[in-house]
Amino acid sequence: MRLNAISLFSGAGGLDIGISKAGFDVKLAIEFDAKAAETLKQNSRDTIVLNKDIKDISGEEILNLTKLKREEIDLVIGGPPCQSFSSAGKMRSLNDDRGNMIFEYLRIIRELKPKTFLFENVKQFSYIQIDKSKPKSSPKERSKDSNLVINMLMEEFRKIGYNVNNDIINSADYGVPQKRERTIILGTLKNKKINLPKKTHSNSDTSLPNWKTLGNAIKSVNDNEECMVYMYKRKKYLKLIPPGGHWKNLSPELQKEAMGEKLKLGGGKTGFFRKLSYDKPSPTLCTSPKQPGTDMCHPEELRPLSVNEYAAIQEFPKNWKFSGTTIQKYKQIGNAVPVNLAFVVGKEIKSHLVNEI
Known part of the structure; x- marks a missing residue:
């Protein structure tokens, strides 16, 4: 059974490919960069590709273009621009217009109310501060720190009615030949959280295959x-x-x-x-x-x-x-999400949708 997905901030399509392999049909992809959108168009013939600023797109427009009803949207995926949260981008957080794109993601989730969502970003997103003048919390205290962008965002998801789960995961632990740590937030309207994927590879656990090289x-x-x-x-x-x-x-x-x-x-x-x-x-x-x-x-x-x-x-x-x-x-x-990382996360989401009450 194939399920319906909408892709935001789609880039060249790495996340979309993995999600599709996991059993979803990406009905529509939104990408601001003209060349990345062109990449999507020439490879994803069955997906509607919008080369537009997400600020100019409403949930209603997405429904009209895909001819889907809200209750037919199983999953929304996306990784808002990460440069303002990355070390390379000087971690300017919400003081950078790119950082504010997380609120556009939130707006689309609020307007569409999909059954589940996948939010992806750089590792640093898990501990970037809203107000940098305040003291930093220790790793053990981060989950309760209201000054962290991630906690503010997850609270907003909860207000809409989502049960959320989050972590930092390393792509190498899932058979990707690259050490690439990413923050993921998984949201569902069901009572039980979406499980985080179990590791399939390791550089230390002898019961698992070694990391790919x-x-x-x-x-x-x-x-x-x-x-x-x-x-x-x-x-x-x-x-x-x-x-x-x-x-x-x-x-x-x-x-x-x-x-x-x-x-x-x-x-x-x-x-x-x-x-x-x-x-x-x-x-x-x-x-x-x-x-x-x-x-x-x-x-x-x-x-x-x-x-x-x-x-x-x-x-x-x-x-x-x-x-x-x-x-x-x-x-x-x-800028892409490794395909196999998207695939293993997508499998967990599909399993949750199909099996959980």
Whole structure:
């Protein structure tokens, strides 16, 4: 039995593909970025794709376009723009227009009242503050901290009538060849919460298969012509670094030369001059494979990962075509939800809808 889903902030379709594999028909997808919407249109022939600002779309319009009644909408999915909540985006929270998109997601849920919803965002969304001038709560106290955006949002979902469940889950624990931690919120109108998916893979639990690796994902990728390039200076240092290494593998003299003022930055800085390893999951894909602080250098070749390798790590089908320039394609793929992560969460939601009273 196929169920009905509506997709918000759809991007290039990673979440939609996984949800579809889990047994849902994505009837309509809304995406503001023109090239991402074009990607959806050329790959998702059975889905109505709206290239519009979600602020200009009402729940009534969604019902009219899909010819669905409210009670026929089984699931609404979406991940509002995450840049204002991510480390890379300086975690500006609600002080960024992109952060306010969570309220548009909330509005659509309020107007459609679907049976269930899936909200997805970056890991940092689970502990970003509304008022940054207030003291931060400890991890144990976060669930009760009214100054956290996530708690404010979940309380709003409860006011509408939803039973909510949330957690931070690592894509690698579900067979994705990438360490990508995401916040998910699952909501249902039923009395029992939707179960969070059980882990299928592990790097420590011997009763489960090992994490999948970068090698599992990209060794079979043959067409790597569409790819960014490194300048000579970057290659000069990267060629001295072993697979799985980074700037700290350089001599002390070369570390100073390569890093310069960046040596004064806090943290481990392990994304600088990073060369990937076939034997480990990929680090989290960003919107570009050659940003200085999130380098994604191929294990054997002095180049960033290609567009097709990016797509393989995110588990897009091989025949999925991306629209736009090379930079735009990297951005679409880097912003996506890994297909298998969407699939395992989607299976839990479908099981809940079919089996729970």
